[in-house]
Amino acid sequence: MNSDLEDTLVRFFGSTSRARILVLLYAHMGRIFYQREIMFETGLSLQTTQRELGNLVDLGIVKKQETSNRVYYQVNAASRFFKPLREICSVSSEKSLSTAD
Numbered sequence: 001m002n003s004d005l006e007d008t009l010v011r012f013f014g015s016t017s018r019a020r021i022l023v024l025l026y027a028h029m030g031r032i033f034y035q036r037e038i039m040f041e042t043g044l045s046l047q048t049t050q051r052e053l054g055n056l057v058d059l060g061i062v063k064k065q066e067t068s069n070r071v072y073y074q075v076n077a078a079s080r081f082f083k084p085l086r087e088i089c090s091v092s093s094e095k096s097l098s099t100a101d
Contacts, residue, residue: 017044017052025062025075026089032065032072061085 020042025033033041039049053073056062063076076082 015052017042017048018055020044021049021052021056022061022085023089025073026086029075029077029086032074034070034072038073 021038021044024038024041035049035053036046038044038053039046042049044052053062053064057064057073059081060076060079061081062073065072065074075086079085
């Protein structure tokens with residue numbers, strides 16, 4: 001993600017960590033990620049990842065599914081924020097891909 005776009009998302013979401021997690025999850029809608037996978041993909045610490053995922057789950061933006069030894073997360077398509085966030089995150093994904101060329 002380019003720095004101007006990341007700065008804009010940080011201002012919008014209030015957190016670099018939250019912005020990175022949302023962009024990752026919305027870029028791979030329908031896919032379920034386990035907690036450590038999100039941590040590695042975003043470059044965030046485990047504590048930060050857990051905190052931000054907890055915030056997103058509490059807001060209903062992300063769904064949490066627990067199994068015996070892993071916790072999985074995915075975008076909550078039933079959330080009232082789903083469509084607006086999908087548009088915001090798709091724009092950021094497109095821009096980060098175009099700047100990578």
